[in-house]
Amino acid sequence: xxxAILEKAKTDIPLYFNDFKTFWDESLTNINxxxxxxxxxxxxxxKNYKIVxxxxxxxxxxxxxxxxxxxxNSSFFLSLIGLYRSAxxxxxxxxxxxxQLLYFIHHPIEFQQWQNGDFVLKHDKIMEYINKHPNxxxxxxxxxxxxxxxxxxxxxxxxxxxPIFFQCELDSRKTNSFKIRDFNIWKSNYTRxxxxxxxxxxxxxxxxxxxxxxxxxxxLTELLNEEDKTLIES
Numbered sequence: 247x248x249x250a251i252l253e254k255a256k257t258d259i260p261l262y263f264n265d266f267k268t269f270w271d272e273s274l275t276n277i278n279x280x281x282x283x284x285x286x287x288x289x290x291x292x293k294n295y296k297i298v299x300x301x302x303x304x305x306x307x308x309x310x311x312x313x314x315x316x317x318x319n320s321s322f323f324l325s326l327i328g329l330y331r332s333a334x335x336x337x338x339x340x341x342x343x344x345x346q347l348l349y350f351i352h353h354p355i356e357f358q359q360w361q362n363g364d365f366v367l368k369h370d371k372i373m374e375y376i377n378k379h380p381n382x383x384x385x386x387x388x389x390x391x392x393x394x395x396x397x398x399x400x401x402x403x404x405x406x407x408x409p410i411f412f413q414c415e416l417d418s419r420k421t422n423s424f425k426i427r428d429f430n431i432w433k434s435n436y437t438r439x440x441x442x443x444x445x446x447x448x449x450x451x452x453x454x455x456x457x458x459x460x461x462x463x464x465x466l467t468e469l470l471n472e473e474d475k476t477l478i479e480s
Contacts, residue, residue: 265422266327272424273326285433287465288440289319294462295447301459302451306357310347314340321436328424330432331403331413337439338400341393344443345372348379348450369397381450384477389449393442399435444469448478455479 277285292315299307317340324333349372350357359365373390376382403411418425444466448455455463455478467475 269328269418269422269424270326273328273429276424276426276429281433284437285322287469288437289315289322290465291440291444291469292318294465297462298451298458298466301462302454302457304351307347307350309361310343310350314343314347317343318440321432325429325432325436328416328418328422328428329413330416330418330428331411333432334400334403334411334435337435338397338404340439340443341397341400342369344447345369345376345393348376348446369394376446379450381453383452384449386446386449389442389446392438393446396435396439396442400439441469445474445478452478 274282292311296308296311296315299305299311317336321333321336321340324330324336346360346367349367350360356365356367373394377387377390402408406412409415413419416425416428418428448466448470451458458466467478470478
């Protein structure tokens with residue numbers, strides 16, 4: 247039995263790779279340069295916050311920032327092979343880790359406990375804490391509502407709350423080919439999620455913007471609309 251299973255595995259794995267490669271190529275053919283620019287630029291957010299954190303002498307949080315990058319990057323590359331359900335799971339994780347990052351900056355004891363697996367912070371509690379944080383000069387409750395809405399939406403993919411969130415029910419999976427509707431749903435969720443998290447971080451560090459490295463500041467604020475740029479830079 248083991249021999250038969252191994253033979254089957256060694257036959258099937260290259261077929262899966264070929265399917266993924268075909269889908270990958272088809273995705274890149276259908277994504278225009280403007281879309282690719284916007285999506286890939288979003289993957290650079292976490293890398294630039296790592297530079298910012300180091301510049302602010304916050305060097306203990308690389309483990310979280312690196313994982314946020316992995317989530318964002320993984321979501322993008324999973325989308326290229328049509329694994330949109332998994333791509334959405336990583337988006338939820340990016341929210342959770344970003345919120346934890348902000349919490350742990352001023353909670354070193356809890357941060358140590360978390361590193362040892364002895365501390366868990368629920369979503370509602372961390373949102374309540376962030377909403378009252380003195381770093382925020384303006385009312386951020388509408389932004390936190392949007393972030394929570396995204397978190398709940400992405401959670402539906404993890405919990406499989408309806409077949410519409412199943413990978414096997416997507417048109418791209420049924421046809422094993424790129425479908426613009428499936429891609430656009432992921433892209434819209436992806437870009438909105440990155441926008442909200444980036445805005446939250448910029449508002450959190452608003453008093454320290456002058457200490458941001460120039461290139462990082464330009465990239466991070468370039469993502470914002472004009473109204474939010476004014477809010478950040480005022």
